[in-house]
Amino acid sequence: MAEVSTGSTTGHGSTTGTESTGSRIVAPSADEIERAAEAALRPKRLDDFVGQRVVRDQLSLVLQAAIARGNPPDHVLLSGPPGLGKTTLAMIISGELESHMRLTSGPAIQHAGDLAAVLSSLEEGDVLFIDEIHRLARPAEELLYVAMEDFRVDVVVGKGAGASAIPLALPRFTVVGATTRSGLLPAPLRDRFGFTGHMDYYSPEELERVILRSAGLLGVHLEHTAAQEIAGRSRGTPRIANRLLRRVRDWAQVRGDGRLDLHAAKSALEVYEVDPIGLDRLDRAVLTALCTRFGGGPVGLSTLAMTVGEEAETVETVAEPYLVREGLVGRTPRGRVATLAAWEHLGLTPPAPTPGYGTGTTNQGTLLDP
Numbered sequence: 001m002a003e004v005s006t007g008s009t010t011g012h013g014s015t016t017g018t019e020s021t022g023s024r025i026v027a028p029s030a031d032e033i034e035r036a037a038e039a040a041l042r043p044k045r046l047d048d049f050v051g052q053r054v055v056r057d058q059l060s061l062v063l064q065a066a067i068a069r070g071n072p073p074d075h076v077l078l079s080g081p082p083g084l085g086k087t088t089l090a091m092i093i094s095g096e097l098e099s100h101m102r103l104t105s106g107p108a109i110q111h112a113g114d115l116a117a118v119l120s121s122l123e124e125g126d127v128l129f130i131d132e133i134h135r136l137a138r139p140a141e142e143l144l145y146v147a148m149e150d151f152r153v154d155v156v157v158g159k160g161a162g163a164s165a166i167p168l169a170l171p172r173f174t175v176v177g178a179t180t181r182s183g184l185l186p187a188p189l190r191d192r193f194g195f196t197g198h199m200d201y202y203s204p205e206e207l208e209r210v211i212l213r214s215a216g217l218l219g220v221h222l223e224h225t226a227a228q229e230i231a232g233r234s235r236g237t238p239r240i241a242n243r244l245l246r247r248v249r250d251w252a253q254v255r256g257d258g259r260l261d262l263h264a265a266k267s268a269l270e271v272y273e274v275d276p277i278g279l280d281r282l283d284r285a286v287l288t289a290l291c292t293r294f295g296g297g298p299v300g301l302s303t304l305a306m307t308v309g310e311e312a313e314t315v316e317t318v319a320e321p322y323l324v325r326e327g328l329v330g331r332t333p334r335g336r337v338a339t340l341a342a343w344e345h346l347g348l349t350p351p352a353p354t355p356g357y358g359t360g361t362t363n364q365g366t367l368l369d370p
């Protein structure tokens, strides 16, 4: 059984990015309390990890080969949007290797010395999980390059001209880095990972399996149709799926007859204003404003944001990514436009295009990025 330890320098669990999602039910990120609830639902072995077939296959090879050779595997980088299972996979890696896991995160390491302390406490075969690795301070990053490549840390003794570096050999260990922003990782750091797993959004069928599995762990019977309904509204993200499942369970307990059926799923998600494709109140407000106030656009981001009473940054970082991903909104050099799918989703009829004065509405999901 793998053990997990968190030292004094750990700050695991701080929310990723700068999203001011608040308590938004479809937020991809999670706060400390939710992360604690999530721990109970984490699959412990690779075989229990649903979906991400490619990453799972590749990782399974890396791990099996390392186990067969009796050596710690190459360093592993896991990249992808929040809530898709990076932390879960990191724990699975340590579990499969039956090794001890140390947990820290980029923001928790303020100084190179913090990292040196963590590194020098590692033992042979340990897994060092560095969450949000793109947020490591530069001096710590440089220390990490050497540690990952040469299994050595240079401890600086003294100050100023009299300072000297004493090399300290480290045991062989494996870094598992997680990042939501792999583009921000400097190339030398990225190059030191022998394997990078790119996590992608889950299909509704995969989410259905995640939800049914979670219901089992929560000790509730979830009907298949209800699982399907929740999966369809979870924006491709297991974290959101598990969160919606908990809200459906609440509804069934308080307002229903205890059964988690289709009726309970639909009613609960109506209460929380999550629509059939996973849009929440803000998403729908943006879409409705775009269609009804601006005839489908194009309209500038700040004007659109003002219309829905939000900051431009909130609309851009919180609502827009999913609307664009779903092909409901397009970004053009002249502003945001609604696609035909957006009009259809709102149950509205798009205005007929006037030659030369297009409504901006397009049937293409993604347009030019400005």
Ligand SMILES: Nc1ncnc2c1ncn2[C@@H]1O[C@H](COP(=O)(O)OP(=O)(O)OP(=O)(O)O)[C@@H](O)[C@H]1O
Pocket (backbone or CB within 6 Å): 016, 028, 029, 030, 037, 038, 039, 041, 042, 043, 048, 049, 050, 051, 052, 081, 082, 083, 084, 085, 086, 087, 088, 089, 178, 180, 210, 238, 239, 242
């Ligand atoms: N493939 C999966 N199968 C089953 N459950 C999953 C899977 N992936 C994620 N989960 C569940 O989703 C929740 C969130 O996963 P996790 O914390 O690993 O995401 P993350 O990618 O680390 O997110 P963040 O970027 O915010 O740290 C957990 O409760 C986990 O159990």
Ligand SMILES: [Mg+2]
Pocket (backbone or CB within 6 Å): 086, 087, 088, 131, 178
């Ligand atoms: Mg995580």
